Amino acid sequence: MMETAFAPLDPDFDARVRASFNRQGAMLLLGATIDSLAPGCCVIVLPYREALSQQHGYFHAGITSAIADSAGGYAALTLFPSSAEVLTVEFKINLIAPAHGERLVAEGTVVRSGRTLTICTVEVSCEREGELIPCALMQQTLIRIDAK
Amino acid sequence: MMETAFAPLDPDFDARVRASFNRQGAMLLLGATIDSLAPGCCVIVLPYREALSQQHGYFHAGITSAIADSAGGYAALTLFPSSAEVLTVEFKINLIAPAHGERLVAEGTVVRSGRTLTICTVEVSCEREGELIPCALMQQTLIRIDAK
């Protein structure tokens, strides 16, 4: 497991985060999977197929956003207590290059983990002929919802 | 056709925008369709199914973002000359309420149409038992790419 600066509150965060991810019908529909998890970090990958494209045949910006949103959300969730849930408050994403390649890699990282709000950044790269080309950058705010 | 403040440069914008939309594999995969088009305006709808959900069963924030991104992008494209293409530069979206209902309705509107950049806002509502509940708000920047 990657080492990060964060100490998780829940030692079983890995199983808990993967179980939540597996309940996301949208990630299954797209074909996205969790590549790696660490405290405050989540990497999601998505192989290309035409069903994920925009009008020029590249990954659709909305699809790129969808896996970036999940990567940031699950990076946040790794640090929550086991009873808490995560919701996206908002995000902003720049599409910095055409997402043209064999697969997307979205790496979500917690920048600040507060009592109520968590701030993440997500870097999305597109793998093309073995090279990772940065294609999107997200800054995201999430809220922790504690069980009643 | 809805009346708007914009005069399209291309009288055939409707057919051109729908042809581009139909080339977006991602919109077909999700099941999204164009509900209405007018100069500077595009409404996209998406019926709910479990394959579009996040972990609590609501529409995934990334799916909401994907149709909002297309609604804004095609609102922009209605005003472009016939030879120009549109790309998303960036967007920011607030998820203001759980997207819990039978279908999403994303209404994209051009706020400013410049020579190079277009700014749109997109309001997304969720239809639940006949009522339209606002669930997301997007502010988006797009760039016009002229054919060489």
Place this chain on the structure above:
Amino acid sequence: MMETAFAPLDPDFDARVRASFNRQGAMLLLGATIDSLAPGCCVIVLPYREALSQQHGYFHAGITSAIADSAGGYAALTLFPSSAEVLTVEFKINLIAPAHGERLVAEGTVVRSGRTLTICTVEVSCEREGELIPCALMQQTLIRIDAK
């Protein structure tokens, strides 16, 4: 007073908001004042002077952002109970035209007022020879801090 869709929790919101505004050294330094207040709405105006300019002599984007941030923040505060404070979580602003004119007018409006988070939009116009020209658009998230 302008009529809005919101009912304030604190009947004395007007005096409370103005007192808070008057404690903002930054608004005094810039020369900004509250033009009008209503439940869920706050309009701030700022006359031009060279000390507010960027390198081309227009209002600096950061100055435009500063009064827009306050307009949204105080729109949110109008709806809070008297003991609560407001903090900006984040905002996104598009500078849609050069802010070239005699004064800026920033109109903040609450879009959603939740228990913890409030979402506002702020429209900034620049008055030039009697005409109001839209120059910036902000989407903002604020948090309510309750007194302990």
Place this chain on the structure above:
Amino acid sequence: MMETAFAPLDPDFDARVRASFNRQGAMLLLGATIDSLAPGCCVIVLPYREALSQQHGYFHAGITSAIADSAGGYAALTLFPSSAEVLTVEFKINLIAPAHGERLVAEGTVVRSGRTLTICTVEVSCEREGELIPCALMQQTLIRIDAK
């Protein structure tokens, strides 16, 4: 001079950027200065005084945004040819901690330098009793305006 991955088009970028900064009345009003410049990088500092505060006595979010906007804008300008100007298209900023301290330090970095658009991130820290505490994070889009 700090070493960065970027090669400037204009060998005299340092003098050119500082001259532009000195034409920003707003930076002079606030008391901000350029701390360091390198290709694709600009650091701006701002000492605290009450005239820069919000209602609780900390740096106003709008003031923090103003220097962050300039730090990103001038990071972009370091890479432009000598005849080109820079304008902010839009930015998004998260205020991640109260800006409570003796001075702000805003470090702008170019993430992608395109022909028309440049994307920057800006990290703002607040110096408090010798320690640098991260207080804001900005993601920004800028446009290059070539002289006619």
